[in-house]
Amino acid sequence: MTRVPGPRAGLFAVVGITGLVGGLAVGRPELVAIGAPFLLLLGLAHVLAGDHGLAAVPESGVLRIIEGQSAQITVTLTTAAPAGRLEIRAAPPSGLVFVTATAAGGIDPAHNGAATIGLPAAGSHRVQLDFYGSHWGTYPIHEIEVFRAGPLGVFGHRLVVPCDTSVTVYPRPATVRRLLRPVETHLGFGDLVSRHTGTGLEYADLREMQPGDDPRLINWKAAARGRGYWVNVRHPERNSDIVLFVDTLAEARRGVEALLDFAVRAAAGLARSHLGRHDRIGLVTFGEPVRWLLPGMGDVQRYRVLDTLMQSRTRRQMYWRGIDAIPRRALPPQALVVGLSPLLDDRSVHAFADLRGRGFDVAVVELAPEHFVAPAVDAVEASARRIWMLQRDAIRRTFRRHGVAVVPWNPDEPFETALAEVEVFRRNAQRARA
Amino acid sequence: LIEAVAGLLIAAGTAAWIGGTGADLGPVAAAVAAVTWALLALGTGFAVPALMTLGAAGLVGAYGLSRIGHSGLDAGAAVLAVVLLVAFDLVIGSLEARRRVPGWSRRRRDDWTRLSLRAAAAGTVAAAVLFTATVPLQHGIFVQAAGAAAAAGLLAFLVALRRSPD
Numbered sequence: 001m002t003r004v005p006g007p008r009a010g011l012f013a014v015v016g017i018t019g020l021v022g023g024l025a026v027g028r029p030e031l032v033a034i035g036a037p038f039l040l041l042l043g044l045a046h047v048l049a050g051d052h053g054l055a056a057v058p059e060s061g062v063l064r065i066i067e068g069q070s071a072q073i074t075v076t077l078t079t080a081a082p083a084g085r086l087e088i089r090a091a092p093p094s095g096l097v098f099v100t101a102t103a104a105g106g107i108d109p110a111h112n113g114a115a116t117i118g119l120p121a122a123g124s125h126r127v128q129l130d131f132y133g134s135h136w137g138t139y140p141i142h143e144i145e146v147f148r149a150g151p152l153g154v155f156g157h158r159l160v161v162p163c164d165t166s167v168t169v170y171p172r173p174a175t176v177r178r179l180l181r182p183v184e185t186h187l188g189f190g191d192l193v194s195r196h197t198g199t200g201l202e203y204a205d206l207r208e209m210q211p212g213d214d215p216r217l218i219n220w221k222a223a224a225r226g227r228g229y230w231v232n233v234r235h236p237e238r239n240s241d242i243v244l245f246v247d248t249l250a251e252a253r254r255g256v257e258a259l260l261d262f263a264v265r266a267a268a269g270l271a272r273s274h275l276g277r278h279d280r281i282g283l284v285t286f287g288e289p290v291r292w293l294l295p296g297m298g299d300v301q302r303y304r305v306l307d308t309l310m311q312s313r314t315r316r317q318m319y320w321r322g323i324d325a326i327p328r329r330a331l332p333p334q335a336l337v338v339g340l341s342p343l344l345d346d347r348s349v350h351a352f353a354d355l356r357g358r359g360f361d362v363a364v365v366e367l368a369p370e371h372f373v374a375p376a377v378d379a380v381e382a383s384a385r386r387i388w389m390l391q392r393d394a395i396r397r398t399f400r401r402h403g404v405a406v407v408p409w410n411p412d413e414p415f416e417t418a419l420a421e422v423e424v425f426r427r428n429a430q431r432a433r434a
Numbered sequence: 435l436i437e438a439v440a441g442l443l444i445a446a447g448t449a450a451w452i453g454g455t456g457a458d459l460g461p462v463a464a465a466v467a468a469v470t471w472a473l474l475a476l477g478t479g480f481a482v483p484a485l486m487t488l489g490a491a492g493l494v495g496a497y498g499l500s501r502i503g504h505s506g507l508d509a510g511a512a513v514l515a516v517v518l519l520v521a522f523d524l525v526i527g528s529l530e531a532r533r534r535v536p537g538w539s540r541r542r543r544d545d546w547t548r549l550s551l552r553a554a555a556a557g558t559v560a561a562a563v564l565f566t567a568t569v570p571l572q573h574g575i576f577v578q579a580a581g582a583a584a585a586a587g588l589l590a591f592l593v594a595l596r597r598s599p600d
Contacts, residue, residue, distance in 0.1 A: 008523070017589075029564060030564070031498045035494065037516075037559045153526075
């Protein structure tokens, strides 16, 4: 433990020395009489301020929570004598907030990253520190500080314990109940009813029985009409490839809220729901650097997606490799590419157009930056804003003309609303094509 | 806030008393006392311990100035020591109460009994020093040597306190 002087120590020392030196200088014992009590208190506080053999051992490891949840770190405090009140300070990076400390003596809410607990008896005590994950990210906690103020309030003892704990706060997934239906399915088993016929549950059609057909497929109602044997044809249940395309080239901010946060939460929600439907999920974070994740299935893939999403950062950089940097395996043929983009950067607009030109099934949920822009204060600003809105509308129309659904999503509204609009557009477009 | 106001009021009364008791350097002592009280008030208001320390030392200095030219021993110095200790303790305590000093923000505030004990101890020590100053001593050179040794020891203690890692 390290002894640290409190604010009283400096004041008492300076006043005491002033009295002593001043008294010697002007030859007045009154000044010595004023300074002596301060110096005496200083000496007494030094003698009384013991560290009580305090030791602390925090648990180490990696804790995983979702935004809005709390993580608990246990610290074992050992004292050789009753230590009284101790202050525990933990200063994780912003995004993780130290909320409370719980010991046998009770719970104390933390204030400015510090909470007070009582250790009325000697021995070993378990103290639980609660951290609230307010924003997604990975937050290492490097050290925990324990402070004990001396009895006279002049000296204290500080114990800084290295901590090897990291808290991973995963983004809170957006609620997604109805998912997009890709045009094409794959051969893997899933929950999607394929357009093609084969072995499955969903009824598709009737056809005349051929040699080799399973007799269990015979439709006996049709056969009872006396025109030969007919068998049921069914749609097989298949899965599909979904590639989430998160644009990190540009973002808009409104206070602490950023469009990228909403994009990450929406992507996390889509990944969770599509993986629940047995789809293969891939990810491309389209920024600099471009990151990708090959499509995969299962819970492991879900956490891979979340880990990759949490590396997303908006960074202004002129060096640009473009969409060609993405390997072909990351964008499998006939995959549905779901774009999450504010469409603020021309490079991402061109990337979506490029993907569509290569024959991918593309749908874009546009994170509307209009809601993050301050209202116009004069006529010039209003005109500029109107022109900007018209330009954005023109981009949307161009995409829609090429069969790409572009639906603006106001982050203040549920993500499902935008997704439903995308699905309606795609259904209508398919009908129009048919 | 109550602690800060009480401490500053006591310090203001002390400054006024110092300003009113001067002989030759009375106006200078009054001016120094007023300025240093203002420093103390600013330090307390804006939670700057360095300003508070400067103001506190200045008040002691102002008292020293006010005593220049006086021949007799001021018995009120013991009372002044107690008053200053209480005033400074209160203004520093206000920082802790306002949670303006990291690490000391949650220290349990001393109750009035503890403060009274500290004040009584301070008064006793100050009175003892004043009494010692009135006692005629033989072997003046030895007493002076002992005083110098005590002062040097005190300074060494303060330096050791400052430099000690534990």
